[in-house]
Amino acid sequence: MTPGPVLSVGQLHVRYGGSHVLQGISFEVPATGVTALLGRNGVGKTTTLKAILGLAPRTGQIRLDGADITGWSVARTAREGVGYVPEDREVFGGLTVEENLRLVGGDVGTDAPIVAELFPDLVNRRAQRAGTLSGGQQQMVALARVLLRDNRLLLVDEPTKGLAPKLVTEVADVLARVAETTPVLLVEQNLPLVRRIADTVVVLDAGQVVHRGSAPDLVADQELTQELLGVAMRREVRG
């Protein structure tokens, strides 16, 4: 039997002042694999992730494994298993790598097996202040700290933004590994990466869902990607 969706978003609206950013979007995130949330700049992808977590003022309905979480606080939503990796990493620059991880992991930090396995570089940098790390290393901290908790769903916002091609590959590898056990809702502009790791896509435009479907089907259709995203898929995978 196919499991139900881990996340169901129904008629989700977000308004900032006079701006109606999300205009009643509805979509589901399957219980396995990576769902990519795509769209041009400024269509509401990041706002969607923030609204799911409770960081944006929202109306509508959000269900996590069937439970209505719309009225939950940000902290409760996170504690109940929604992990969040924000667009700008937002690591705590004044804390060490170890402290960034222990903030979530409690008694475990860089000594957690998952850190040694997926982020070996962080083990060597455990005493370094996170604010002095490179963008790629900060991204690893942001990913590692959220993986120290058991998650039912991961919200990951543009994890490869501003990273060198080699690091894009490393981040993609990590996300692919994570998605083997935890469903991921991924906001990403890098179509080759989407092609590599995403199973399904949801495309937003002007605050509305304009396309849902299979990721391979979308990225294989150059006309459709051009129409929906304003970009054509290149043949070579970057990184």
Add this chain to the structure above:
Amino acid sequence: MILLVVTGVGLGALYFLAASGLSLIYGLMGVLNFAHGAFMVAGAYAGWLTMRGLPASLSVGTRLAAAMAAAVVVGAAIGLVVEVALIRPLYRHHIQQVLVTVGLSLAAVAAVQGVWGSDAHPLEKPAWLASTTEVAGAHLPHDRFLFIAAAGLLFVGLKALLRFTRLGLVIRAGVENRTMVEALGINVQRTFSVVFSIGGAAAGLAGLLGGVYANSVSPGQGGALLIFAFIVVVIGGMGSLTGTAVAAVAVGLVQQLANYYAASGVGDLSVVLLLAVVLLLRPATMQGAH
């Protein structure tokens, strides 16, 4: 000169006691707590009442120690109650926060005046605390050493709390990015209550030691100390404990030196000038962690 330095540092220690909680509260929660002066008055009066209520057969030093403990406990309790009852519903409403905390500070002074009168009440000191020690010809008042020791203990204790405990880790992370701490599933609300309580405890102790400094407690003493505490917090960089400590000592020294070398009263003006210079050179200091 030694006398000026010791008295200046002693005054700075008092300012640090008053400002440390203010700085932590602003740094973590973004709350400009104008009721901090009320916490100081509560601590001062709790101490004074404790000294008055304990049997005279006990030594003054013992009663003062008990008074200091009472000031800390009452300050902490009031801080906790104010956070839970008045501040918590207003975290996203900064103007209302200011109105409520200013109103509370005025109401607290009026309440104290109503119950114990508006006159200052003498505060006993042990003889050793009222005396001096001669160093290189300077007679150094012992009470300044008490202020310095109390502030030093508070500074070390808060540093240890911030560095070595999980609560401290959450506070440091929260001062940097409160929203992200919540997004990681951590209940910042509980941390807010603890920080408010710690701030209240430090303010309560500052209030009583301010009474020791002035040899009396009075309803208006919190307001006077609060002004300098705010100046210290702004100069030190809102939310920075080390910055607050350095700024407190600098303000105390500037005040003492200006009063001595210029004229009595110039010290306060010098502190305001120091604040203006810091704001001109480093305007971002007003923003702190927020």
